[in-house]
């Protein structure tokens with residue numbers, strides 16, 4: 138060692154000892170005794186971030202800040218004394234007597250302080266590997282203060298931008314004045330919650346950019362947010378008035394952040410080479426993104442010249458100004474609406490209608506209602522002040538009763554906006570639409586009358602059924618979402634009596650038996666009015682107790698979707714518990730796998746239709762904003778097919794309703810089906826939407842290959858279907874995975890794409906798996922570039938050779954207190 142050529146060994150040891158004393162083992166911590174003074178720095182334990190003194194380019198002032206240690210372009214993510222710079226390099230960063238983190242100048246004057254209200258003794262500040270600087274007391278784990286709650290201009294992964302609606306307190310980004318001056322600039326960015334949460338950028342106090350409302354997955358007015366690249370955001374409502382917005386990308390191989398720059402633009406930056414920052418996305422890409430660029434009732438399209446035009450049926454308020462390119466005063470309606478004319482005395486001849494605009498960033502200042510799409514439309518038509526509406530399945534109904542402002546036409550993405558216009562403003566196509574609308578309204582009224590009559594009829598039956606309902610409602614005590622809505626829905630659910638069901642199923646005769654479900658036999662019956670039904674009779678010995686039964690009734694009675702099997706009613710009498718469903722002519726999907734004649738029926742188009750249908754059903758379950766439902770037991774035998782081979786998801790005995798803000802849950806009771814369960818659910822009992830995605834992936838691969846995941850053998854070694862598919866992926870021979878019946882050259886590309894999507898769904902880590910909405914976009918080729926799949930779960934697992942012998946023989950086995958029901962078919 139030539140570092141200390143003239144010292145002997147003992148002197149060297151003393152030196153080392155002093156070195157250790159001074160810096161301790163942790164160089165990521167500051168205490169009262171271990172402060173730093175310019176130009177010292179500390180580094181987070183993983184070496185990702187530095188904390189210390191810096192000067193911005195072209196400036197001699199010194200600031201305390203945090204920056205990336207490993208990226209050569211110095212990038213400051215947080216600044217302490219933004220508004221009070223040090224004039225020369227004699228500052229120190231330390232812990233004051235009252236426990237605050239402080240920046241002091243040469244005269245020991247406090248330039249900046251963490252401003253804790255209660256003083257603490259012996260606190261210390263630590264720089265974490267996330268870039269967060271935290272102040273801790275003597276109890277570790279709880280932070281007295283953290284820089285992530287006082288951000289500068291950079292939005293880091295796992296940082297929470299928040300708004301407390303009750304107190305108005307905000308955690309928000311604030312821009313620098315300019316690249317040489319970190320003091321607080323004109324721009325800020327944060328969450329606003331009026332009716333729906335939105336992200337805003339402000340210039341001073343006026344809005345500069347808005348994201349559009351959050352639909353539980355994305356902000357609907359943000360370009361490209363629907364793509365895989367901008368996935369990973371979450372917006373959480375703590376139910377006490379605070380909304381938190383954060384992101385966590387699963388791809389952590391290089392640093393990513395969002396910066397609100399001095400011009401007010403929000404940039405998503407990443408650095409994949411450790412040298413430079415690149416911008417992948419920015420909030421303000423064109424002039425159209427500036428808030429209210431075209432004024433009221435104007436629409437902005439960056440592809441057009443000029444970019445602003447009035448919405449159809451509207452004209453400039455001030456034509457000269459407008460033609461000069463001053464769009465601020467916007468547009469006004471050309472022909473008054475029918476309801477306005479009516480109020481003026483003249484007779485309103487023809488009904489107003491809606492003009493559909495596609496791929497729109499919808500207007501600001503929306504209202505919100507929980508109405509379904511059709512109701513949304515009719516409600517808007519009924520209210521004279523309603524100017525437009527839009528519907529998003531993740532949000533619900535958004536009517537606008539004020540001016541439409543900040544409307545933009547996208548070239549992809551966006552949602553449909555329906556603008557209300559007088560009849561004469563609608564073109565011929567519109568006329569057809571009006572007729573359709575009128576017919577629909579008549580239809581709605583007609584069904585309304587029918588429902589009314591039906592209800593009256595049911596009211597008469599009520600006395601007889603009242604007792605039964607009481608049992609039902611009593612048992613709902615456990616359902617925490619069991620509010621009035623629940624009860625109302627249950628009230629509407631027809632109750633059959635035992636006699637009725639026995640007579641239509643020929644006293645539950647063997648010849649009427651359709652199959653055997655996990656919890657009991659299913660019988661076919663025909664009601665007096667000719668409707669065919671399937672009756673699931675829960676066996677007394679079955680594991681499905683009252684709890685699962687009630688769960689299924691509660692869950693499914695609230696759902697209506699073309700890809701979900703419909704519950705027609707139920708029956709509880711004494712020991713007997715039954716569920717009555719619509720009858721599905723083609724039974725379940727797994728009967729096709731077993732039946733080589735039926736298999737031929739399923740050509741590629743039909744299979745794709747089934748896959749897509751299941752996806753849509755699942756999307757409805759996951760995304761319906763009021764009720765998020767995780768199915769938990771998606772498998773071939775739970776997919777029923779109607780006459781036209783349309784798939785319908787059934788069997789909601791294990792489904793679990795999530796609050797809108799719950800993302801995953803734990804259960805000590807793992808119930809599911811071997812081969813379809815995601816690893817995190819099977820092993821740790823954690824389930825989320827992504828566990829359904831896993832099951833969907835398995836199902837998809839099974840449908841394409843016509844083989845079961847669990848009873849699949851490769852020539853040399855027993856191996857799961859997932860393992861086989863992965864092997865073939867790596868061997869670049871995906872064709873081997875497809876069922877020979879559908880191997881047609883013209884579909885090959887599409888089929889291989891499907892398998893690719895299937896592999897993305899069964900990836901080991903839940904975070905890597907795409908959400909159902911993305912899966913559907915991928916299947917429909919709306920997303921063209923698919924990421925490469927990582928190795929699926931369970932590829933190494935060897936399947937016991939007798940796995941298929943348990944068919945029709947429900948058996949339970951216990952592994953580590955986890956119960957796994959091995960039901961292979963009905």
Ligand SMILES: *[C@@H]1O[C@H](CO)[C@@H](O)[C@H](O)[C@H]1NC(C)=O
Nearest residue numbers: 193194195196315316317318
């Ligand atoms: C610093 O000053 C130089 C020369 O005036 C200029 O070219 C450069 O853009 C400035 N850098 C910044 C970050 O303002």
Ligand SMILES: *[C@@H]1O[C@H](CO)[C@@H](O)[C@H](O)[C@H]1NC(C)=O
Nearest residue numbers: 224225226227228242243244
């Ligand atoms: C920094 O400036 C202060 C006065 O503002 C002075 O007292 C101090 O000596 C200066 N320190 C250095 C290192 O120049």
Ligand SMILES: *[C@@H]1O[C@H](CO)[C@@H](O)[C@H](O)[C@H]1NC(C)=O
Nearest residue numbers: 217248249250251252253287
């Ligand atoms: C701390 O409190 C002082 C006095 O109330 C105030 O001037 C200063 O801006 C506060 N600092 C921070 C970082 O909030």
Ligand SMILES: *[C@@H]1O[C@H](CO)[C@@H](O)[C@H](O)[C@H]1NC(C)=O
Nearest residue numbers: 168169170257258259260275
């Ligand atoms: C603060 O730390 C010092 C040295 O580590 C110790 O002597 C003292 O007792 C501590 N004070 C309290 C109140 O914990």
Ligand SMILES: *[C@@H]1O[C@H](CO)[C@@H](O)[C@H](O)[C@H]1NC(C)=O
Nearest residue numbers: 256257258259274275276277
């Ligand atoms: C932490 O410090 C507080 C005083 O600030 C003291 O009351 C408490 O006992 C200390 N706790 C531990 C675990 O040292």
Ligand SMILES: *[C@@H]1O[C@H](CO)[C@@H](O)[C@H](O)[C@H]1NC(C)=O
Nearest residue numbers: 301302303304305377378379
């Ligand atoms: C939000 O503000 C209310 C009212 O000031 C307060 O009671 C509540 O604790 C705050 N929530 C959070 C998370 O700070």
Ligand SMILES: *[C@@H]1O[C@H](CO)[C@@H](O)[C@H](O)[C@H]1NC(C)=O
Nearest residue numbers: 314322323340341399400401
């Ligand atoms: C910030 O606002 C002031 C006036 O409020 C204005 O003069 C200045 O140009 C603005 N800066 C930027 C970057 O927009």
Ligand SMILES: *[C@@H]1O[C@H](CO)[C@@H](O)[C@H](O)[C@H]1NC(C)=O
Nearest residue numbers: 323340341342343345400401
């Ligand atoms: C921000 O607002 C100020 C006036 O308040 C204006 O001068 C400036 O041009 C605005 N900046 C942008 C980027 O619109």
Ligand SMILES: *[C@@H]1O[C@H](CO)[C@@H](O)[C@H](O)[C@H]1NC(C)=O
Nearest residue numbers: 365366388389390391409924
């Ligand atoms: C994930 O990282 C790899 C490089 O490590 C990159 O090629 C790929 O595009 C990234 N995927 C996403 C979704 O960012």
Ligand SMILES: *[C@@H]1O[C@H](CO)[C@@H](O)[C@H](O)[C@H]1NC(C)=O
Nearest residue numbers: 455458461462463464465466
């Ligand atoms: C645009 O029109 C508005 C309203 O008439 C006026 O206040 C504003 O000065 C005009 N702006 C320009 C740039 O002419």
Ligand SMILES: *[C@@H]1O[C@H](CO)[C@@H](O)[C@H](O)[C@H]1NC(C)=O
Nearest residue numbers: 472473474477478480481482
């Ligand atoms: C209603 O009538 C008044 C005068 O009779 C007219 O000024 C106004 O524009 C009319 N309103 C509409 C919406 O047609």
Ligand SMILES: *[C@@H]1O[C@H](CO)[C@@H](O)[C@H](O)[C@H]1NC(C)=O
Nearest residue numbers: 504519520521522523538539
């Ligand atoms: C129409 O909508 C407005 C705004 O939501 C509301 O105040 C008004 O009561 C509604 N009118 C009718 C007739 O529903």
